[in-house]
Amino acid sequence: MTGKNSSLFRFVIILVLVVKIKIQLSDESEFLVDRSNTGLTHIPKELSLETTTLDVSQNYISELQTSDILSLSKLRILIISHNRIQYLDISVFRFNQELEYLDLSHNKLRTISCHPAVNFKHLDLSFNMFEALPICKEFGSMSQLKFLGLSATQLEKSRVQPIAHLNISKILLVLGETYGEKEDPESLQDFNTDSLHIVFPVKKVFHFILDMSVSTAISLELSNIKCVLDNECSYFLSALVKLQNNPRLLNLTLNNIETTWNSFINILQSVWPTTIEYFSISNVKLQDRLDLRNFNYSHTSLKALSIHQVVSDVFNFPQSNIYKIFSNMNIQNVTVSGTHMIHMLCPSQISPFLHLDFSNNLLTDMVFKDCGNLIELKTLSLQMNQLKKLANIIHMTAEMKSLQQLDVSQNSLRYEEDEKTCSWTKSLLSLNMSSNILTDSVFSCLPPKVKVLDLHNNRIMNIPKDVTHLEALQELNVAFNSLADLPGCGTFSSLSVLIIDHNSISHPSADFFQSCQKIKSIQAGSNPFQCTCELRDFIQHIGQLPSEVVEGWPDAYKCDYPESYKGTPLKDFHVSPLSCNTGLLIVTIGVVVLVLAGSVTVLCLYLDLPWYLRMVCQWAQTRHRTRNVPLEELQSTLQFHAFISYSGHDSAWVKSELLPNLEKEDIRICLHERNFVPGKSIVENIISCIEKSYKSIFVLSPNFVQSEWCHYELYFAHHNLFHKAFDNLILILLEPIPQYSIPSNYHKLRTLMAQRTYLEWPMEKSKHGLFWANLRAAIRIKLMAQGKEINHTQS
Ligand SMILES: *[C@@H]1O[C@H](CO)[C@@H](O)[C@H](O)[C@H]1NC(C)=O
Ligand SMILES: *[C@@H]1O[C@H](CO)[C@@H](O)[C@H](O)[C@H]1NC(C)=O
Ligand SMILES: *[C@@H]1O[C@H](CO)[C@@H](O)[C@H](O)[C@H]1NC(C)=O
Numbered sequence: 001m002t003g004k005n006s007s008l009f010r011f012v013i014i015l016v017l018v019v020k021i022k023i024q025l026s027d028e029s030e031f032l033v034d035r036s037n038t039g040l041t042h043i044p045k046e047l048s049l050e051t052t053t054l055d056v057s058q059n060y061i062s063e064l065q066t067s068d069i070l071s072l073s074k075l076r077i078l079i080i081s082h083n084r085i086q087y088l089d090i091s092v093f094r095f096n097q098e099l100e101y102l103d104l105s106h107n108k109l110r111t112i113s114c115h116p117a118v119n120f121k122h123l124d125l126s127f128n129m130f131e132a133l134p135i136c137k138e139f140g141s142m143s144q145l146k147f148l149g150l151s152a153t154q155l156e157k158s159r160v161q162p163i164a165h166l167n168i169s170k171i172l173l174v175l176g177e178t179y180g181e182k183e184d185p186e187s188l189q190d191f192n193t194d195s196l197h198i199v200f201p202v203k204k205v206f207h208f209i210l211d212m213s214v215s216t217a218i219s220l221e222l223s224n225i226k227c228v229l230d231n232e233c234s235y236f237l238s239a240l241v242k243l244q245n246n247p248r249l250l251n252l253t254l255n256n257i258e259t260t261w262n263s264f265i266n267i268l269q270s271v272w273p274t275t276i277e278y279f280s281i282s283n284v285k286l287q288d289r290l291d292l293r294n295f296n297y298s299h300t301s302l303k304a305l306s307i308h309q310v311v312s313d314v315f316n317f318p319q320s321n322i323y324k325i326f327s328n329m330n331i332q333n334v335t336v337s338g339t340h341m342i343h344m345l346c347p348s349q350i351s352p353f354l355h356l357d358f359s360n361n362l363l364t365d366m367v368f369k370d371c372g373n374l375i376e377l378k379t380l381s382l383q384m385n386q387l388k389k390l391a392n393i394i395h396m397t398a399e400m401k402s403l404q405q406l407d408v409s410q411n412s413l414r415y416e417e418d419e420k421t422c423s424w425t426k427s428l429l430s431l432n433m434s435s436n437i438l439t440d441s442v443f444s445c446l447p448p449k450v451k452v453l454d455l456h457n458n459r460i461m462n463i464p465k466d467v468t469h470l471e472a473l474q475e476l477n478v479a480f481n482s483l484a485d486l487p488g489c490g491t492f493s494s495l496s497v498l499i500i501d502h503n504s505i506s507h508p509s510a511d512f513f514q515s516c517q518k519i520k521s522i523q524a525g526s527n528p529f530q531c532t533c534e535l536r537d538f539i540q541h542i543g544q545l546p547s548e549v550v551e552g553w554p555d556a557y558k559c560d561y562p563e564s565y566k567g568t569p570l571k572d573f574h575v576s577p578l579s580c581n582t583g584l585l586i587v588t589i590g591v592v593v594l595v596l597a598g599s600v601t602v603l604c605l606y607l608d609l610p611w612y613l614r615m616v617c618q619w620a621q622t623r624h625r626t627r628n629v630p631l632e633e634l635q636s637t638l639q640f641h642a643f644i645s646y647s648g649h650d651s652a653w654v655k656s657e658l659l660p661n662l663e664k665e666d667i668r669i670c671l672h673e674r675n676f677v678p679g680k681s682i683v684e685n686i687i688s689c690i691e692k693s694y695k696s697i698f699v700l701s702p703n704f705v706q707s708e709w710c711h712y713e714l715y716f717a718h719h720n721l722f723h724k725a726f727d728n729l730i731l732i733l734l735e736p737i738p739q740y741s742i743p744s745n746y747h748k749l750r751t752l753m754a755q756r757t758y759l760e761w762p763m764e765k766s767k768h769g770l771f772w773a774n775l776r777a778a779i780r781i782k783l784m785a786q787g788k789e790i791n792h793t794q795s
């Protein structure tokens with residue numbers, strides 16, 4: 001029983017898990033529809049029922065009805081900001097049970113009516129035209145609410161009551177242009193939020209008595225503060241003083257301030273003794289000159305002050321007062337950026353500054369000159385200033401015994417090699433000198449313990465081999481320079497990250513991989529690689545590294561030269577080892593030639609290749625010649641295929657080899673002694689035989705030449721037959737005839753022998769078949785007038 005039950009139980013659990021997983025999966029399948037800025041006047045009708053996020057911001061929608069969104073039952077996020085909606089009945093969302101994020105900011109809403117069945121996490125009604133706070137009692141049941149954006153021109157404490165029990169992470173309150181006519185200073189006290197952001201009317205002088213010290217707020221942000229006369233600012237200053245009542249407040253942010261220098265310093269002064277730890281001010285417009293001299297730094301909790309983007313109408317008054325106030329601040333972090341500050345004084349006593357960020361100002365090399373009071377400073381950023389001489393920066397940091405990070409990027413720094421002093425502070429670990437006009441010489445003076453060195457976008461052409469040893473250097477960025485090769489790691493024995501893309505490296509040496517064993521990441525793409533033999537080693541090495549080591553591989557690594565390979569990724573560039581290795585090439589060619597010569601020799605020696613070649617050649621010639629003769633004419637007059645002439649010494653061969661081999665294939669032969677016509681002389685018989693035969697075969701041997709040739713020479717010459725007969729002549733060389741043994745007056749024979757227009761009788765039996773075939777091919781022809789005459793002559 002229990003066993004059965006537990007297995008059933010397990011089954012149910014698995015089922016539940018499966019269903020849960022399915023639900024999670026379907027939750028993840030987002031369906032986003034973005035119709036922002038498309039000139040809509042209504043919510044589009046043809047939307048997918050699966051839509052989970054709908055963005056119709058920046059259109060001309062003026063109305064929202066239940067039917068517009070009724071069918072979108074999966075809708076979770078709806079953004080209708082920057083439209084023209086004037087009235088909202090929240091009950092239109094009662095069927096969108098999943099809806100949790102609604103942005104209706106920047107519309108023209110004046111009134112809303114509420115409905116209890118909606119539960120948002122994010123509801124933004126800011127930048128609308130509400131008079132009173134748009135909070136209805138139904139909001140009190142939105143237990144999930146994390147963000148609430150409101151706007152109003154009048155604040156009433158009672159309107160906040162419905163949401164006083166909710167813990168809302170962030171409330172944005174935008175006060176309309178007419179705010180302030182009738183104020184209730186206590187109206188915000190019931191807000192229950194970690195973070196409150198109040199946007200005051202843009203055009204109005206700050207004349208408000210609102211108490212912003214909301215007791216639950218950790219973070220307070222105030223936008224649009226304007227008080228351009230010193231006495232006007234008393235309202236704002238007393239509002240700041242009240243913040244002291246709020247013990248939880250840690251962060252204060254002020255945006256868009258327009259005031260005087262005196263009031264600005266007064267603002268700093270009133271925040272100084274509060275509980276605030278992070279004070280951030282941005283977009284400040286300052287007028288007038290600073291008269292104040294003293295600043296009371298005591299009782300502060302501040303850890304970080306940052307000031308961004310300050311413009312000052314007048315800057316032609318002595319500013320040393322301003323610099324003095326800042327340089328003597330007793331806090332850890334100070335950021336002043338995007339101002340026209342041209343200088344900063346050395347603190348008058350040992351300073352607690354740990355991190356200073358003075359980026360994007362107009363500071364010169366004179367900043368912190370001979371300053372011995374910044375001995376605790378760890379990071380200093382002077383990015384984007386007017387620094388010119390690196391030697392002055394080196395000299396400046398020499399006194400900063402704790403400095404670990406220095407950023408002097410985006411200046412106009414150069415370094416002259418003849419500078420005598422190289423006194424970088426020994427503590428420096430990270431140095432950013434990118435985007436300056438430094439050259440190779442910078443390598444002659446670098447902080448000895450530096451781990452991270454950024455020199456990208458300078459004018460470095462070569463990393464000298466004899467640079468000071470930087471044993472601690474782990475990360476080197478020399479991208480966007482004019483380097484022609486990868487550096488070796490002889491002097492950077494710990495290098496693990498090298499960034500060297502966008503240089504002029506055309507054929508990087510593969511030595512890099514031997515000397516830089518600790519490399520974990522190399523980024524060398526976008527260089528003009530020359531895809532030639534020299535690059536093979538590099539490609540091989542880099543291709544073998546794990547892909548996470550080679551940043552941008554393979555896409556960023558392309559051939560730039562030769563033209564035919566331009567744009568080819570290095571990974572696809574292959575050359576055979578042969579074409580790259582001259583020694584190997586020569587050896588290979590040598591071997592091929594030797595093998596060829598060897599086989600030719602073997603063929604000639606053992607298989608008599610030349611003989612075969614001559615046979616084939618003659619066969620081809622015969623075929624060619626027979627084709628040119630008017631066959632029918634021949635066929636009608638001829639009775640024999642061939643006439644054979646030979647010396648008596650060779651008659652054994654003729655009778656036992658030649659005749660049987662020809663006659664067995666139905667070839668008719670005329671022999672003058674066999675086909676002898678009585679009553680005619682031998683010569684006449686021979687001539688008649690020649691005339692009736694298609695071809696004349698002469699069996700040549702030294703005997704024949706000595707004894708017989710002269711007859712024929714004579715006969716032919718006499719009967720002017722040679723010319724015709726020559727065409728029909730087949731010479732069989734039975735035995736080699738040395739050239740000298742041919743009498744010198746036998747011109748024709750000499751020519752024939754020299755032209756090698758004869759068939760050689762091969763000694764090897766294996767070649768006889770081809771010999772006969774060739775010979776038969778030469779004399780084969782279809783004879784018409786066989787019948788009687790042949791019979792008659794034969795009988
Ligand atoms: C809000 O926070 C307070 C204190 O942190 C807590 O006592 C209270 O229960 C919270 N209320 C809700 C609705 O979460
Ligand atoms: C306060 O400011 C610090 C530094 O800007 C930030 O890290 C922190 O999240 C802020 N706290 C609140 C609650 O906004
Ligand atoms: C500086 O401010 C503290 C606290 O606000 C105060 O106690 C002290 O008297 C002030 N010192 C001077 C010289 O005003």
Ligand SMILES: *[C@@H]1O[C@H](CO)[C@@H](O)[C@H](O)[C@H]1NC(C)=O
Pocket residue numbers: 303304332333355379
């Ligand atoms: C100060 O600045 C440094 C560097 O920007 C930062 O790491 C640190 O968190 C800051 N400290 C405070 C207290 O804001």
Ligand SMILES: *[C@@H]1O[C@H](CO)[C@@H](O)[C@H](O)[C@H]1NC(C)=O
Pocket residue numbers: 383407409410432433434435452453454
């Ligand atoms: C150096 O500064 C530049 C900006 O000037 C920045 O992009 C880069 O990341 C910095 N380098 C390091 C190593 O932080």
